[in-house]
Amino acid sequence: MNVWRCLSVCLLLSFFSIRSVAQNLDSLLNLSAFTAESDLQKQLNQLAKVGVGKALTTRETPGILSVISSDEIRKMGARDITDILRTIPGFDIGQDVQFVAGVSFRGNWANEGKVLFLIDGQQVNDLLYQTVPLINNFAVDAIDKIEIIRGPGSAVYGGSAEYAVVNIITKQASSLNGVSAYGIGGFHSSSVGRTNGGVMVAQKSKNVQWDLGFFQGKGKVSDQNNYVDQLQAANVNYPTSDLAKVTSADPMNVNVGLKVNGLSVRGMYNGYKTNDPVNFTKYDNYSADIKYEFKINNKLTLTPQYVYMNQIPWSWGTVSDGAYALQARATRSLANLTANYSLNRKINIVGGAVYFADKGVDLLSDNAYFGGQDFNLYNYAIFAQGLIKGRLANVTVGARYEKNNRAGDAFVPRLALTKKIENFHFKVLYSQAFRSPAIENQHLALTGKVVPEKSNVAELELGYQFTPEMLLAVNAFYLNTTNVITYQYLPDGTEGYQNFSRSGSSGVELVYSLRKRNWNMNLNYSYAHANTNSTVDTYKVPQTNAQFVGMPASKLVGVFNFSITQNISWNLTGIYSGKRYAYTNYDVDGNPISTSLDPYVLANSFVNFETKGFVFGVGAYDIFNQKPVIPQAYNGNYAPIPGRSREYVVKISYQLNFKSR
Amino acid sequence: MKKSLGWLLILFCFSVHAQTTNYQVYSVFVVSIAKYSSWPESDAKDFKIAVLGKSKVYEELIKTTTSKDINGKKVVITQTEDAPISDLPHIIYVSEGKSSQLADLLKKLEGKPVMIIAEREGLFKKGANFSFVVLDNNMLRFDINRKELENHQIKISKNLISLANETI
Secondary structure (H helix, E strand, O other): OOHHHHHHHHHHHHHOOHHHHHHOHHHHHHOEOEOOOOHHHHHHOOEEOOOOOOOEEOOOOOOOEEEEEHHHHHHHOOOOHHHHHOOOOOEEEEEOOOOOEEEEEOOEEOOOOOEEEEEOOEEOOOOOOOOOOOOOOOOHHHEEEEEEEOOOOHHHHOOOOOOEEEEEEEOOOOOOOEEEEEEEEEEOOOOEEEEEEEEEEEEEOOOEEEEEEEEEEEEOOOOOOOEOOHHHHOOOOOOOEOHHHHOEEEEEEEEEEEEEOOEEEEEEEEEEEEEOOOEEEEEEEEEEEEEEOEEOOOOEEEEEEEEEEEEEEEEEEEOOOOOEEEOEEEEEEEEEEEEEEEOOOOEEEEEEEEEEEEEEEEOOOOOOOOOOOOEEEEEEEEEEEEEEEOOOOEEEEEEEEEEEOOOEEEEEEEEEEEEEEOOEEEEEEEEEEEEOOOHHHHHOEOOOOOOOEEEEEEEEEEEEEEEOOEEEEEEEEEEEEEEEEEEEEOOOOOEEEEEEEEEEEEEEEEEEEEEOOOEEEEEEEEEEEEOOOOOOHHHOEOOEOOOOOOOOOEEEEEEEEEEOOOOEEEEEEEEEEOOEEEEEEEOOOOOEEEEEEOOEEEEEEEEEEEEOOEEEEEEEEOOOOOOOOEOEOOOOOOOOEOOOOOEEEEEEEEEEEOOOO | OHHHHHHHHHHHHHHHHOOOEOHHHHHHHHHHHHHOEEOOOOOOOEEEEEEEOOOOHHHHHHHHHOOOEEOOEEEEEEEEOOOOOOOOOOEEEEOHHHHHHHHHHHHHOOOOOOEEEEOOOOHHHHOOOEEEEEOOOOEEEEEEOHHHHHHOOOEEOHHHHHHOOEEO
16 A cells, blocks of 8 residues: 555544544534645745746746755755756756856857846846846855746846846745754865855844845866867967966855734845956846735735846956956846736636836046946836636736837736646647847847847647656657847957847757655756747857757756765765867967867765754765866857866855744 | 566556555445434344445445444445435445436335445436535535435435535
8 A cells, every 4th residue: 555645544543533533523624635745745835936926836836946945955966056956857058258157058059138136135246237146156055945937037137138038036034943054165186276154143033034145155167187278279368377276266146034923024135256377257136126015905906016136237447457348236126016806716817017217437547338328128018817726727828018219118917727637737828028138139140239139939738647646747849039139249359239030949858856854866867959930140160060169959857866874864966968060279360169068977976964953064076076167158259158167076065043932 | 578568567467456445434324324323213233234236345344334333223335336215225336437326226216225336426416415526625525415315215414414515
C-alpha cells in the first residue's frame, strides 16, 4: 500500500473515528480535500502570483514557473545568482562588454530589457540600458525564494519583461523575524575568488513589520593569468594581465522596508563595480517605493503606488587613470493605480493605469552626452487581466497598452488556459510581449528612433505527478521576436541601437523532480533552436544557423541532495552545457573569427552542517576544473571572459529568531 | 524507442498508487451529513447509500462504515450505473462522471425521501441537495439546497447548515 495513503489513513483514524467525526461537526472544518502533502506537493501547492491578481498553485499559475527555495540555495551552496540561474531550464550567462556578464534565455541574448529582475518588488534593471550585471552579484544567502517566470511577463510587468521575470523575495521581507548574518569565502588555488557578507534584521507583529538588510562583497571576475583579449588588443592597449589581481566584481545592497497595516514602504540601494584590465564599470542605483492597499470591501482592493528611482548606471571609464567616459544619471518617477476585484471565488479581475517619466542627465563636466540637455521619455500604460477558474480550465485573459513619447505604442494581449486534474496538469499559453526602448536605446538610435521590440510567444506545458514525491513536466515553446532592438558596434567605431526585423527561438524544456524523505533530486533538460530566419547578423555565427553566438543548444542539469544525518546534508550539482560558438580573434583581413567551444561539465559539491540557527557549509565548485568561458553574446569585439578555476567555498551563517509577539 | 517506452511504462506504474483527491474525507462528510439529517419514518432495516457512477468514494464509504451504524441502522453501500427506481436508498452520491444525469435523477426522485449529494461543485444550484466545494485553502466544504431538501422531506440539523459554504 502506498506510504502516503497509509499515512493519511492513519492520521485520519488517529484524530477521529467515524462516530467522533459525526459528533463533532466542527472537525470537518479542518479536513483537506487532498491527501497529506509530501515535500514535493508542499512545494507544488505553494501559491504563486504571476504578476497581479489571484494567486494560484505553481501547477495552475498562468506561466511556466520555477521556484527556488532558500533551503535549496543553502544546500547547493550557491555563490551568486549565476550559480542559481545556471540550474534553471533555459537560462545561461553571456558577456556584454568590459567583463560585465548578463543573462541569456532560451538561446537568446536577454540582458537588455528582456528579463526583468526584481528584489522585493524593486526593479534591478537599470534605466539607461535595462541591464543587470550578474557575476558575484546578489546576496543569495538573504533570499527566501526566487520565483522565475520562464516566459513573457510584459502584459503584467511592462516593457522590461519580454522573455522572463526573475522575482527575488528576501528573507527579511518575508519569513525572517529576528537577526541573520551570513558570509561566504571563495578560494582558487592561488587567489581569493570572493569574500561576501551581510546582515539582516526584521521584526514582524500583527500590524507592523520592518526590516533592514545590508550586503557587501568583493570578488574577481576570473583568476586566469597571462590573459590578453585578442579582439580588444587589436584596437586598444590591452596589457597582459593576471585577472585575479586586476579584475573586480564588487556588489553592495542596502534594503529597508516598513509595513504598517496596508501601507508598504521600501527603499533599496544596488551598487556594483567591476572591471576588466582596461575599463571599469559601475552601477549606483537607488529606488524607493510606497504603496497602500485600500480594502474598499471584501471584493475590491485599490492600490495606489509611487516609485522613484535614481541611478548612475553603467558609468564607465579607464582603469589606468580612473577617468570616466560615461557618467549619467537616470531617474524615473512612476505612479500606478491598480484595482483588484474578486467577483466571487472563481472570477477575479485586475486592472490599472501606470504613468512614468524617465530622465537622463549627463554628469560629466562638459555636459555633452545628451547634447547639453536632459533626455526625457514619457510613458503611460493601461492594463487589465481577468481570471475565471473553470471546471475544465482556468482561463486568464489580459492585455497591456503602453505609449511612449519617442518609441510609439505597444499593445500586448495574453491568453492562458491552465488546469490541474488530479495528477495531471496542463498549461496552454499565448502571449505577446514587448521591450520598451530605454533611454540609451533612443539616445543612441542609429536610424533616428527605435520602436518597441515585440515578441509572440506560444507555450504548452504538460505535467504528471506519478507519486506524491515525483513530478515530470515538459514544455515546448515558440518565441518569435520582431523589431529586435540590437546593439551595433560598427567597423568605423560608431555604436548604437537599431531595430532588426526578426529573431527568436523554439525548443523544449523538461523538469523531473523526486523528493524522498532523506534525499531529493531535480533533473532538467532544455533545448533551444535559433529561428533560422533571424535577421540579426551580430547574433549569428558562420558554423551554424541553429545557435546564436555564445548560446548552447542543450543544457542538462542534475541537483541531488542527501540528508546524511538530521544536521548534515550533501549536495551534488552537475551541469552539462552543449557546444557553443564565440568570436575569439581576427583573421588576416581583420574580420572576427568564430570558434567552436567544447561542451563542458560543471560539477559542484557542497556539504552543510546545520544546528540551532547556525549553518556551516563547505564545498568545491567546478570540481573538474573545466573553467567554462563566458562568451560575448554578440559579435561585438570582445573575446570570451576566461572561466574561473575550481573554487573552494566556505559559508557561515547564523540566525537568531525573535519571540513571536 | 523501445527503451523510452519501457521508461514510460515504469513511470506510469508508479501512478497506480498516486492519488491527490482524498476520497476518505469525502466519505467522512457523507456519513456526517447522514448522521445530522432525518428522513421520514420507514420500516427499512438498513441505511442505504448508493454511489451513482464510478468514484473512489465508494471504496472509502465501505471502509468508513464497516461495523458502524447510522441512526441505529446498519449501513449498506452500493454502486450503480443507473438511477435506482425501486428499493430507493437514503442517499444517492452522484459521482463526477454522472453529473450530467442529475436532471434525470431529479425527475425520477421528485418528492421522494432520497438525499442527493453531488461530487461536482455547484450542482446544488441545479437541484442537488448537497454538492461539494474545495476552498482556496484546499479545505473541503459543501453547499446546500434547502428548498430541494424540503421537497424530498428531509430535515437537517442547524449545525450542519452552519458548516455550509453556501445555502439556497
